[in-house]
Amino acid sequence: MTTNNNKIHTLSVYVSNRPGVLARIAQVFARRGFNIESLVVSPGKDGKFSRMTIGVSGNPDMLQQIVKQVGKLIDVLSCIEHPETDAVVRELALVKILCGPERRTEALQLVDHFNCKTVDLTDKSMVIMSTGASEKVNAFLDMVRTFDVVELVRTGKVLMARGDRAT
Amino acid sequence: MTQQNTQSMEGAQALVKCLERQGVEYIFGLPGGSAIPMYDALITTGTKIKLILTRHEQGASHMADGYARATGKPGVVLVTSGPAATNTITGIMTAQMDSVPMVVITGQTISSMIGKDAFQEADVFGISMPVVKHSYLIKDTNDIPRVVKEAFHIASTGRPGPVVIDIPKDISAGPFTGALDPVMDLPGYRPDPKLDPERVKEISQALAKSRRPVILAGHGVLISKAAPQLQRLAETLNAPVTTTMLGKGAIPETHPLSLGMLGMHGTAYANKAVVECDLIMSIGSRFDDRIIGQADRFCRDAVRIHIDIDETEINKMINVHHHCIGDAREVIEEMLKHVGPLDTDDWLQRIAQFKKRYPLRYGKQGGLKAQQVLDELYKMTEGKAIITTDVGQHQMWAAQFLKTVRPDDFISSGGAGTMGYGFPAAIGAQVGRPEEAVWAIVGDGGFQMTLCELATACVQKLPVKVLVINNHYLGMVRQWQELFYDDRESGVDLENNPDFAKLAASYPGARGFTIKRAADIRKILKRAMEYNDGPCVINAECEKTENVFPMIPAGRPIEDMLIERPRQKMEKPTGST
Numbered sequence A: 001m002t003t004n005n006n007k008i009h010t011l012s013v014y015v016s017n018r019p020g021v022l023a024r025i026a027q028v029f030a031r032r033g034f035n036i037e038s039l040v041v042s043p044g045k046d047g048k049f050s051r052m053t054i055g056v057s058g059n060p061d062m063l064q065q066i067v068k069q070v071g072k073l074i075d076v077l078s079c080i081e082h083p084e085t086d087a088v089v090r091e092l093a094l095v096k097i098l099c100g101p102e103r104r105t106e107a108l109q110l111v112d113h114f115n116c117k118t119v120d121l122t123d124k125s126m127v128i129m130s131t132g133a134s135e136k137v138n139a140f141l142d143m144v145r146t147f148d149v150v151e152l153v154r155t156g157k158v159l160m161a162r163g164d165r166a167t
Numbered sequence B: 001m002t003q004q005n006t007q008s009m010e011g012a013q014a015l016v017k018c019l020e021r022q023g024v025e026y027i028f029g030l031p032g033g034s035a036i037p038m039y040d041a042l043i044t045t046g047t048k049i050k051l052i053l054t055r056h057e058q059g060a061s062h063m064a065d066g067y068a069r070a071t072g073k074p075g076v077v078l079v080t081s082g083p084a085a086t087n088t089i090t091g092i093m094t095a096q097m098d099s100v101p102m103v104v105i106t107g108q109t110i111s112s113m114i115g116k117d118a119f120q121e122a123d124v125f126g127i128s129m130p131v132v133k134h135s136y137l138i139k140d141t142n143d144i145p146r147v148v149k150e151a152f153h154i155a156s157t158g159r160p161g162p163v164v165i166d167i168p169k170d171i172s173a174g175p176f177t178g179a180l181d182p183v184m185d186l187p188g189y190r191p192d193p194k195l196d197p198e199r200v201k202e203i204s205q206a207l208a209k210s211r212r213p214v215i216l217a218g219h220g221v222l223i224s225k226a227a228p229q230l231q232r233l234a235e236t237l238n239a240p241v242t243t244t245m246l247g248k249g250a251i252p253e254t255h256p257l258s259l260g261m262l263g264m265h266g267t268a269y270a271n272k273a274v275v276e277c278d279l280i281m282s283i284g285s286r287f288d289d290r291i292i293g294q295a296d297r298f299c300r301d302a303v304r305i306h307i308d309i310d311e312t313e314i315n316k317m318i319n320v321h322h323h324c325i326g327d328a329r330e331v332i333e334e335m336l337k338h339v340g341p342l343d344t345d346d347w348l349q350r351i352a353q354f355k356k357r358y359p360l361r362y363g364k365q366g367g368l369k370a371q372q373v374l375d376e377l378y379k380m381t382e383g384k385a386i387i388t389t390d391v392g393q394h395q396m397w398a399a400q401f402l403k404t405v406r407p408d409d410f411i412s413s414g415g416a417g418t419m420g421y422g423f424p425a426a427i428g429a430q431v432g433r434p435e436e437a438v439w440a441i442v443g444d445g446g447f448q449m450t451l452c453e454l455a456t457a458c459v460q461k462l463p464v465k466v467l468v469i470n471n472h473y474l475g476m477v478r479q480w481q482e483l484f485y486d487d488r489e490s491g492v493d494l495e496n497n498p499d500f501a502k503l504a505a506s507y508p509g510a511r512g513f514t515i516k517r518a519a520d521i522r523k524i525l526k527r528a529m530e531y532n533d534g535p536c537v538i539n540a541e542c543e544k545t546e547n548v549f550p551m552i553p554a555g556r557p558i559e560d561m562l563i564e565r566p567r568q569k570m571e572k573p574t575g576s577t
C-alpha cells in the first residue's frame, strides 16, 4: 500500500543510556524501509536514561509493528506514538539570511510578527530563531524565503504528553 | 557481594568464574591472538569447563546451537577477533531466526586500537547487531560479571536468542577488582509478560464453538517445555495437532491426534485439515511464510488465534481474532481450566479419511530412495534418537519420514535454512546428551560446507552418525529448476563429490559406510549403529532426480498443494525464496 507514506509519525522513546542504542533503533526503521525525518536525543530526568523523539515516515500499516519492535529492544524502556492532539509538540529553527541595512526593517517586522528572535546580526546577515509548534515554524520559514536564506537548522520535534500521562 | 578470590585476578579469569556460575559445562571455539588471555584462563583457573576445539568458527556456533536445542541450556562460543568473529555470524543468525539461546564471546583488539583498523579488528558489535537478541562491547574489566550475567539471562529468558559479548584483549588481560556476583541492570527488559486470564477465557469460548479446530504447535511449545500440557489440551478438546518443522515433538507424531508437519512440504492431511478447519490456534509459532503460503488466503474463513510470548509476532503475518501474550505452558495450563471436549467426531473422521487417502508415499522403482532409507532408519530407532538435519530435500524427507516422538529430538535450521548446520549441530547435541543416539541427516552439498568437523568429533570420540543423502546435486534447487524453470539446471550439479565413506575413514577414529541398494539399508545402518567409538559417515547413493512432495509453491495458498509432480509447466513462484 502506498497510502500516506509521507505522513510523519512522532515517536517518543525512553532508553537506557548505553552505547549502540541509537544504532539498534535506527536499524529497526531502516530494515523496514522507514525514513527518519527528525531525531532529538537528550538526557532524561535521570542521567542513566535518554529521551529520543523521532519523526519517521513510511508504510503506516507497518508502524504498529515497528513501534512494538523498538519497544522490544533490550535497552528500550518504552516506545509510544503520540497523536499530536494528546501532546505538546515544539521545535526550534535557526535560519541565516543575507540581509543588509536596506531590508533590515522588513526582516525585523517578520521576526516580530512570528514572535521570533534575532540571535545574531551583522551588516550583511542575520540569524533568526523561531520556536513553537511545527506549523508555526513552517509558516515563518515560508515567509522568510523572500530573503536570501543561506542556512537553515531545525531541531526536529520534541514532544511531551499532556496532563499527568507519561510521554 | 562476594569479594573472595578476586585478588590478583585477570579479567579473563573472572570471565571463566562467571561462566562457571552460569553452569556452563562446555565451550565451543578456536583461539587466536585477541582470545589468548581467555583461553589461558581456561587453564590457569583450573576450571572444569571443557573446551571443544572446533576446526572452524561457524562449526563452533552451530555446535553451541545444537547443544542448546538438545538441552535447553545456552550454548557458549569462544573465538578470537576479526575473521574468527565474522565466521560465527552465520551461526548467530541461524540461532536468532530459530530463537536459540547462545552466548558468543569474541576477542577484540585492544581498546586503544579500536577504530584504527588494527590487525584482525572487526566491528563485531556493529556487524552482529541485526542478528542478535542483544550484544555488548566491554569497556571496563570490572563490568565482566554484570555483562555475563545479563547475557545469559537475556539469551535464555522470554523468547530466547543469541547474545554477543565482544571483549578487547586489554580488558580480558587487565586486572579485575570487582565483584563476581553483581546485580543486573536491565530496566528495559521484560521477559515474562503477565498472563491475562480474560484473554484465555475469551479464547476458550471461541474454542467451545468450534467443530473443526486445528492446533498449530511451534517451537515455543518446546522452548517452554509444554509438550505434556499440549498433549493434555489436545486430548481434552479432541482436537488434532499439526506442528511446524521446529515444533516437531511438541506432540508425539505417533499420537492419533497428530497430523505431522504442515506447510510447504508438510503432510497432505495436515494441509488439507488447515484448509477445511473452522478454527486455527497457533501456540508458539510465528506463522512463518513456509507455513501460511499466501498470507491473505490463509484460513480466511476460520477463527484465527495466536498465542505467543513475543508481542511483536501478533498480527505480523496474518491478522488474528484472538491472541494472548504469554509463555506457552502457562497459557495452556490456564486454558485447561476452561475447556472441555468439543464435538469433533465428524471432523476427526474426515481427517482419518485424509490420512488414508493422502499418506506420505514414494515410488519404489528406480534407484535407492532417500525416503526409504529414512523410513527404515525410523523403524530401526523407533524414533528414539536425536535427529539433526542440514538444509535441502533430505531435510524435508527427514521431517516427513522420521517421526518425532519426544521433545527436543528434531533439530534443524528452520528460519535461516543454513546449509552446513546439520553436522556440527549433531556434534553439539551429542555433547549435551551423550547417552542418546544422534543422527545427522545431511545432503552431499551441505555436508561439504562443514565436514571439517569430523576431526572435532573424532577427537571427542563422539559417536555421531552422519547419513549423507547423496544425490550428487544441490537437490532442492534442482527441484525448483525442474518444476518452475523448464528443467534448466544452473549451478546445481555436484560433480566430483569425494567418496564420503573413504573420506571419513581417513580421519583416525571415524568409519565410513556406503549404501547403494535398498536391500542393504538395514544391514549397513545396523553396522553404523554398532560403531560407537567415534563418528561414522554413511554415504547413501540415492536416486539423483527424486523430488519432494507434497509441495506448496512459495507464496501460493495451501489449496494449491501439489501431491505429486504436475504434468503441465508451473509458473515461477512469487513467494519468498
Ligand SMILES: Cc1ncc(C[n+]2csc(CCOP(=O)(O)OP(=O)(O)O)c2C)c(N)n1
Pocket: B390, B391, B392, B393, B394, B395, B417, B418, B419, B420, B442, B443, B444, B445, B446, B447, B469, B471, B473, B474, B475, B476, B477
Ligand atoms: C548456506 C546456504 N547456501 C545456499 C543455500 C540454498 N540452498 C537451499 S537447499 C540447497 C541444496 C542443498 O543441497 P544438498 O545439501 O545436496 O541437499 P539436497 O537438497 O540435495 O538434499 C541450496 C543450495 C542455503 N540454504 N544455504
Ligand SMILES: [Mg+2]
Pocket: B392, B443, B444, B445, B469, B470, B471, B472, B473, B474, B475
Ligand atoms: Mg544433494
